[in-house]
Amino acid sequence: MLSQNFIEGCDRLNSATTEAEITTAIQRFIENKGFWSFNLGYLDTVNHSTNDAPLKWISTMDSEWEEHYMNEGYDAVDFAVRELRKERPSPILVGYELLKQKQTLTPTEEKYLKEASEANWQNGAVIPLGSLPMDNKPPVGIGVASDLKAEAFQKNWKEQSTEVLIFMNYMNQVLSQSMASLLYDIEALTVREKDCLAFLALGLRPDAIGDKLFIATVTVNLHISTARRKLKATTNAHAVAKAIRLNLI
Template sequence: MKNAVVDFLDNLFFAQTADELYAVSKAYFGDLGFRYVNVSYFQTETAQHLGMFSNMSQDWLSHYQLSGYSAIDPYIRMGDALDGRKVVSHDALLDCDSVRRDPVLQRLLLEGRQEGLQSSFLQCGVSRFMGLKAGINLILDRDVEELIRLQEEKRQELFVGAALAQSAFMACTKKEKLCAEYINFSGFQPRLSPREAEVVKWLAQGLRNDRIADKLKISTATVNFHIVSAKRRLDVKTREQLVAVAILQGIVEF
């Protein structure tokens, strides 16, 4: 344990950018058995998710960004609320009532499962001076029992390593040159899927849900699903706000 952690500390010390910190951290935690390493930045005052380093597949990350998942990701929410560490089961989250009532969040977790996500070790901390919080999500492609077993077997490597990485990311402000594994959410313009845009277009024409369903040859329940999803992506509460924002942003034409 001692040599591995000392080597990790040396590598973190000599890393000069957030990119290099991420590469060092990804290699270290990969050696411990974690398949994915996600590092997120938040603003402490607004809780806005600014961006994330990740080695998830590019197809999944592209869909994650396009679908607005960064605003509802339960691991991001936990990371923003957490000062310390936590072990979570992805299947346990799927069984939560709050997730069952939220089709978009449920879809995120199901798609994560298809990517191989099963359990996570979260380590988060705050830099009051910088007004930032960094959250590290170490993801295992095995169930939470395996994660707990790994945690017990490699407790010091995991706990000390996560604390070192979290502190290093909080101290690093050189993000002017970011690699492909970093996604910037702060400047991202929300978009609707083609089907959602089509539903909103007919909403703008004043059609009821049942009439939209007839035109698109889908069920009324599916129309409702697309409306709820579109409202979440554009961060609005009512159908009227949804139509107005979609028109103002040029997402649909009136």
């Protein structure tokens, strides 16, 4: 049975539209699960190849640590980012203690993990969300951090992981429009604009879409044109492709 914390968290997500509301909804949920911070990151594969795509995020990470992370180029050795660049990413547990037990770390990896621990990212979990190849969507993932030592963290993760995984995947579904707007500077699409693009994706012509939606063909074309502008797309096909990749339709 799902907990009251899970239900309340989903309710907050359903009403979240701004970055502050999204951050609050996620933060309240994870704090009740024994975590203290999170990074919600996208690889910008809309404008770059997967291997070269820069990282964009919504985070509760300390601003000084965030600046240090970027200045040191730690995204190149971050196990979370590496996982997102894989063809089929999987949830992983990360942290200096955890990874030191399992593998030989390079000096740069060890330096990064030790400094992350000093910033209170002792151990954490990385959860890829909706980035399978057949989805053709930007790889997205969320990392949740804990100040617990390895043994206590693994125990907590075993107890809480089911609800955490369900919640994070639900979040990715209900907030896809908000995430696109925040991370890719995409103006929100209306329901009708999404409907028209979705029917375009199925191969329907504007007149047929009008019949489906009970609106005039000229109105369909207006919705498509507006959606194309918002998505910064050059053609209708480009608009449909971007909407799919951004999980908007």
